[in-house]
Amino acid sequence: MRGISKSFHGIPANQDISFSIESGEILGLLGENGAGKTTLMNILYGLYQPDAGEIRINDAPVRIHNPLESIALGIGMVHQHFMLIQNHSVLENIALSHKDTPFFFPTVKIREKLENFSASFDFNIDLTKKIWQLSAGEQQRVEIIKALLNGADLLILDEPTSVLTPQEIKELISILKEMKAKGHMVIFISHKLDEIMDICDRVLVLQKGKIAGSALTRDTDKISLARMMVGRDVVFNIQREKIDRGNQILSVEHLNVMGDKGLPVLKDISFEVFENEIFGVAGVSGNGQRELAEAVTGIRKAESGKIRINDRDITNTSPRHIYDQGVSHVPEERIRFGIAPGLFLYDNAILKQHHLKKFSKRYFLKYKDVKDHAKNLMDDFNVSAHSIHSQIRNLSGGNIQKLILGREISEKPQLLVASHPTYGLDVGATEFMRNHLLELRKTGSAVLLFSEDLEEIFELCDRIAVIFDGEFMAILDSGDRRLNDIGLMMAGSKRI
């Protein structure tokens, strides 16, 4: 790929990226979330068209308009979320995506082909099993077989280990090594340093849509890769006024939580957050942050462990009960959880608070007060909308976000759980929001802040926890020099 650039709505996702891969090579693609890894691979797979640049295969320039063409060119991709039909058998799924499947009795011919094929690779999966009966690792193997059977020379794996157990990861690695020996090429997308060092021959580091560096794995080490990924040495920026922390608000002890796929995502997490304190959780997203926020606010069940607010046990109580204890929440997936898109702005301004005395009286809502509240929120938090009677779906993402933040902050919570509160906001709005968080800290609230933006973490937080694979690698004061290795900790290669 040469000089690839791509932008979405004027925001560059890839800028002038060039790289190559040769047969029998495993190339690692390393970067934080939003660095442009997946966009780049989607261009190669034909899902997106690049704005500039060209793709060459065996020195011949090609234009790939859609995945069918890329499959014909020998490119296969295994997405992070599998593209399999749950109620069909393994065989049927493979037949469905195979290019030479006959119209009648599609599975018969494919079965022969597959049996020959399985002999050369060591996939042992029962072909008659339905997809939903398989583990995540087995489903991934089905995806790989699908790609290889279509004649893929180049296989793209997007975060392949994120859904696997350690044993399954070992099996995946052995399959990849086998493929390499047979001359296939693999592009392996990951943010986990250990895996990259383990599996790949060469690694390409992306940062904010550009190539930050590339190296042969045998010539480099984790520390320099981590620096490349984070983009700089950590700069300490202490402009917060010094405030001594007050009483303990939140305490979490030995918390274990399952993810959506039924695998443990939080493993024995313990920490406390105090009054006048912003406690930051840094890490690449998908390492358990969302689940932690959901467990604390009652949306997700805790398997074991205790969560206490002001020494009162709130583990697995209802979201409303937890809210009434003074916990407000800015969710990570704002559109999914934070708003009811077809309702008016003023309806959305009291979501979660509509049961409070100030907005409701017996069975009725006090719409006059609700509307006044909505107007105040719009003024105080610079929400630009036509009026409070606008449907919330007509607001831009940034304005929706300001409304949600305003709604959650204006209640003067004891504890604010904020997930990526400034993600997607412009510079001015970001500064505005950060000042609001600092204001909360000053007035005695506790803040549990999740962010991928290290600058934000360092600017705001009194203490910083680094999360990797559902565990805290460290909990450090923000002045601690050991935070220089935060990149290593985020990639799971260092624990303090």
Added chain:
Amino acid sequence: MIQFSVTDRYDISAGRSFMTNLLSLVAGLFMIGLVFLFLGVNPFYALFKIFSGSFGSFYGFKETLTKAIPLILIGSGLTLAFRAKFWNIGAEGQLLMGAIFASWTSLFLGDHLPSYIMVPLMFLAGFTGGALWGIIPAILKIRFSINEVISTLMLNYICADFLTMLIVGPWKGSTRFGFPGTDNFPDSAILGLIPGSRIHYATFILSILCAVILCIVIYKTRFGYEARVVGENPDAGRYAGIDFLKTTLILMIISGGLAGLAGVGEVAGIHHYLGYPAAVSSGYGFTAIIVAWLAKLNPLLTLVSGIFFAGILVGGDAVQISLGLPAATVGIVNGILLICLIMGDYFLKNKITLTIAKP
């Protein structure tokens, strides 16, 4: 080459919404005209007959109001369910269950109780019957994730067959000469009519009250707010601490219960006995779906759309008599209008631009 591009429309004004609905209706009437043409009838004459039959004479208008009662009752209840995106297609069954419960009270208690106790009791029984039949799919959906469209639809047939079983079996009347159907209700269980019409006034007043009250429920109360949030975004409902089970149960009790009340009106106000399902209700439970939709899910507007569709039902009878068209024609008219209204919604929510590009 002609290219369409579809984009979301953000500014939906009241005027545009009104015009879109009007144009959808006109488009629907145009297609219905084609159907009449195909049947060998002058479409203008047929449409004229439909509307003059229902709105053109005092007698016709009284008939229209009679048929509007169940449509408004059911339709306003459906607006609530549809707002919460609970697709209750089972109002027909809920109506029949209300009729069965009301018939039971009147047949077995009517001889012993005076009218001023009997009538409220019948309404209570009818509401309970409809509500029970409405709760079943709600529980099936929440506890076992069974699609409510399928379950409510199928429960219609179960209820209709159950009713038939009652009237050919245990409840068959001794005065029916062996034909299926219960005996006539005792006098204490018969609803009073507005003199000179078939409008049973208790239900008539009830239907207007329900439309007004539901409007307040949806737009002014906490429950209405929670139902709308759940309908717009169930995940946001969970995040906001709204009890999904409780909300769904309450709204299906209301929606099913109102359909049950409509059933009471039909048996105690018009027929005075429980007969075949098709005789008890001429598909009001299904027509009410269109009524709710045309009212843009605003209960107050079901007063208008309910009367409009009642007019089409009455007009359909008129066409059947004066033009000799099959009775099913009305069904075709209703169906075409609903499809046109739903399609109109698409054009309201999306902006479609057509560009002709040179190849």
